[in-house]
Amino acid sequence: MGSRLNPYIAFDGNARQAMEFYHDILGGKLELGTFSDFGSSESPDPEKIMHATLSTADGFTVMAWDVPERVPFNPGTNVALYLGGDDAGLRSYFEKLSVGGTVAMPLKKQIWGDEAGTLVDQFGITWMFNITQQQP
Template identity: 80%
Template sequence: MASRLNPYLAFDGDAREAMEFYHEVLGGALDLGTYGDFGSAEMPDADKIMHATLTTADGFTLMAWDVPERVPFAPGTNVALYLGGEDPRLREYFEKLSVGGTVTLPLEKQMWGDEAGTLVDRFGITWMFNIKQNA
């Protein structure tokens, strides 16, 4: 079996909302499991997400969890999710993900010839886009 590397996002109580939003934007299959589902029904975080996986037809896999109170939570700006390729739907993803967030680089043609843009979504996650242009 081959190894995989997937982004795994940490949230402070809103992983369900974030993953449902990403599911709405990107489509695919969303699997949500709470701490209670995994046998921790008595803990205060029983209804929070312990493990979520979004798998799309485009081959994207995005994972997430709600950090429990005992684990320090400090969102940072050192990680971004990158979506790149030739699929024109990337423009639609950019627009939908930017709703309620901040576009930090508008999606437009860049000096290397492709369209690129960056945004921070309403959950504080940075997304980078590069839409390859046909020569």
């Protein structure tokens, strides 16, 4: 299998809702494991998510957890999830992820010739999109 790099998102108690939302949009297989499923007493709420993985048919993998109290939770703007390619389905993802969130940059043609846009979803996660356009 080799090595791979994928996002692992920290949430403050709403990882289940966020991952179910992403699953509804991106499809694929969603695996959710609570702290109690793993036999951990790290969280005062044993039903919080200790580890979640969403694996899609498009090859996307997103992981997440609900941070326990001992781990500082400081949401910020230093990380974004990037979806890029020439798939027209990316437009649909953009529209669906923006529901309940904020579009920071509408999806439109940019000076480099591709369509690009940025949004912050309802869970505070930044998503960046770049849809490659066919060159004449």
